[in-house]
Amino acid sequence: MKPVVREQILTIIAEIPQGRVTTYGRIAAMTDGATPRLVARALRDLPTGHTLPWFRVITASRRLADHAGAQEQRERLVAEGVIFDAGGRVPLHSLWP
Template sequence: MTYDYNLIYVLIKQVPKRQVASYGMIASLLPGVTARMVGRALSHLPGGSKTPWHRIVNAAGAIASRASAGEHRRRLLAEGVEFRKTGNVDIGAHRWRGPSPAWIAKTGADPVDVMEIVAGWRR
């Protein structure tokens, strides 16, 4: 089965500067999508894309250890994202607050469901 990665990219574009989301946070808002699929979508991101891929980290706030890890960290620091001594993003200080009402309306998502999902991110 193939999935339209553009749906993932559109949601990632909702994450503003100074905030981060985990692969799982993005996946939780898209039916049938897993955190692994979000990672795969980002690995297929076209060159020159405006999608802020660097605002996506793992659930612990860690940056993937790839060749792009230095660029990942540099971009987050340039936006004012703080890191802990462990090298992970301070998720508590920079956690994404969820998608805009316009995204919710456009996708037909139930606003109450979205609010419950977002509330679960803080647990």
């Protein structure tokens, strides 16, 4: 991944407001050439102790991705006031931008 694209991804993630979420695809669309998979890779490669709100990034289906941190992600989002329907989807009004 080009360093400039990685920097764009991380900058966008840092801007996601509390209580809102966005998708891997929406982040990718705001960059100069990233794909949703590259966004996921950038998140996966974050160093321990970082402060980026990684947990505010969800799938295009408005669900949490299946990964080891999914339970923590859900807990953090609920703590910020994000709600989930019975199918585990976040409502459209919670999407940013």
